[in-house]
Amino acid sequence: MYKHFLSIADLTKDEIYEIFDLTRSLKEKTRRREQHHLLAGYTLAMIFAKPSARTRISFETGMYQLGGHALYLSPQDIGIGTREAVKDVARVVSRYNDMIMARLFAHSHIEELAEYSSAPVINGLTDYNHPCQVMADAFTILEHRGKVEGLKVVFVGDGNNVANSWINFAYRVPLHLVICGPQGYPPDAQTLARARAAGHSKIEILNDPREALKDADVVYTDVWASMGQEAEAEKRKKAFMAYQLNRELMSHAPKNTLVMHCLPAHRGEEITDEVMESPNSIVFDEAENRMHVQKAIMVKLAGKA
Numbered sequence: 429m430y431k432h433f434l435s436i437a438d439l440t441k442d443e444i445y446e447i448f449d450l451t452r453s454l455k456e457k458t459r460r461r462e463q464h465h466l467l468a469g470y471t472l473a474m475i476f477a478k479p480s481a482r483t484r485i486s487f488e489t490g491m492y493q494l495g496g497h498a499l500y501l502s503p504q505d506i507g508i509g510t511r512e513a514v515k516d517v518a519r520v521v522s523r524y525n526d527m528i529m530a531r532l533f534a535h536s537h538i539e540e541l542a543e544y545s546s547a548p549v550i551n552g553l554t555d556y557n558h559p560c561q562v563m564a565d566a567f568t569i570l571e572h573r574g575k576v577e578g579l580k581v582v583f584v585g586d587g588n589n590v591a592n593s594w595i596n597f598a599y600r601v602p603l604h605l606v607i608c609g610p611q612g613y614p615p616d617a618q619t620l621a622r623a624r625a626a627g628h629s630k631i632e633i634l635n636d637p638r639e640a641l642k643d644a645d646v647v648y649t650d651v652w653a654s655m656g657q658e659a660e661a662e663k664r665k666k667a668f669m670a671y672q673l674n675r676e677l678m679s680h681a682p683k684n685t686l687v688m689h690c691l692p693a694h695r696g697e698e699i700t701d702e703v704m705e706s707p708n709s710i711v712f713d714e715a716e717n718r719m720h721v722q723k724a725i726m727v728k729l730a731g732k733a
């Protein structure tokens with residue numbers, strides 16, 4: 429049993445599906461406006477070193493719906509690793525709060541936070557991964573396709589934190605995962621090697637997006653310059669232009685391919701307006717499901733289900 433939620437790789441396949449089952453029931457209760465105060469009296473400290481809309485709003489609202497309270501701590505508030513050492517923040521904040529969610533730059537910092545925290549720590553994105561996002565993504569695919577196992581998921585673009593979490597998902601759940609981007613922007617090599625060695629999934633790294641999109645059940649993209657890489661944005665735009673999800677590229681995928689994006693999207697860069705707004709796009713279901721999945725993760729970490 430996982431004590432923290434730092435990476436999908438830390439969960440077994442059964443634990444992943446248990447989160448999805450709980451997500452489904454919490455989502456139904458939310459829709460019916462049926463009270464589900466499973467975390468009454470609980471507090472969640474949310475530490476952000478980077479900006480956020482979805483992560484902040486979905487955790488804060490989700491915690492309220494569970495009967496608890498969430499505190500938003502902005503990049504200016506704590507200065508984790510700058511104003512105060514990560515291990516000191518961990519010990520102080522976990523004396524006040526039942527749970528910590530953090531969005532940080534270095535992945536080693538969230539690991540250190542977890543090591544020194546007496547309360548469960550949830551990873552709300554690091555430079556390395558974004559596990560809450562990919563759990564919500566997979567749940568959304570499950571809702572739309574009735575299964576996620578065995579599907580072909582094509583991640584087009586940068587081998588970034590979201591791509592790494594998809595590889596960690598494929599490490600546990602059998603898939604055909606393709607990461608397709610230009611030379612020089614690969615996902616994390618160790619993460620890839622571990623997932624391939626586990627042998628559950630077929631994982632390909634391709635450079636040709638037309639070839640990649642063939643038979644895709646899901647086409648996924650994300651920004652070309654992640655938070656913290658703003659200085660590289662212009663260089664990256666040039667390197668990634670051939671990977672834009674536009675009408676022409678999408679014509680190489682089956683007609684019913686699902687289109688996903690973790691958001692925020694840079695419309696006109698990695699995805700066009702037309703593809704974002706197309707009937708195949710499930711980006712807002714995906715965004716909504718962040719909240720339902722994270723509620724399930726919090727309830728599990730608290731041992732309340």
Ligand code: CP
Nearest residue numbers: 480481482483690691
């Ligand atoms: N997808 C996602 O994590 O969005 P935010 O950066 O707005 O939280």
Ligand code: NVA
Nearest residue numbers: 588650654655690691
């Ligand atoms: N890869 C993006 C994801 C944002 C949710 C970033 O890290 O900025």
